[in-house]
Amino acid sequence: MAIPPGQQTKPHWLRVLFVLPFIAMLWVSSYNRLTPELFGFPFFFWYQLLWVIVSAALAGIIYKAEH
Structure with missing residues (x-):
C-alpha cells in the first residue's frame, strides 16, 4: 500500500528512550537502600x-516528536 502524498512516516528511533526506565527499574541493586x-x-x-x-x-x- 502506497503512502499518500503529504503523509510521510516519521522515524520512531526516539522510542528507544522507553528502555531507560525499564532498565532502571529492573536493576534493583542500584536503588535498594535507605x-x-x-x-x-x-x-x-x-x-x-x-x-x-x-x-x-x-x-x-x-x-510531541512523533505528532
Missing part, C-alpha cells in the same frame, strides 16, 4: 517515584 532521604522518604521510594515522573516526561517528549 539513604539518602528526601523529605523523610527513603531513597528506595523516592527513586521509583522519580522514574514515574521521568517516564511521563519521556512519553510526552516522544509523543
Whole structure:
C-alpha cells in the first residue's frame, strides 16, 4: 500500500528512550537502600517515584516528536 502524498512516516528511533526506565527499574541493586532521604522518604521510594515522573516526561517528549 502506497503512502499518500503529504503523509510521510516519521522515524520512531526516539522510542528507544522507553528502555531507560525499564532498565532502571529492573536493576534493583542500584536503588535498594535507605539513604539518602528526601523529605523523610527513603531513597528506595523516592527513586521509583522519580522514574514515574521521568517516564511521563519521556512519553510526552516522544509523543510531541512523533505528532
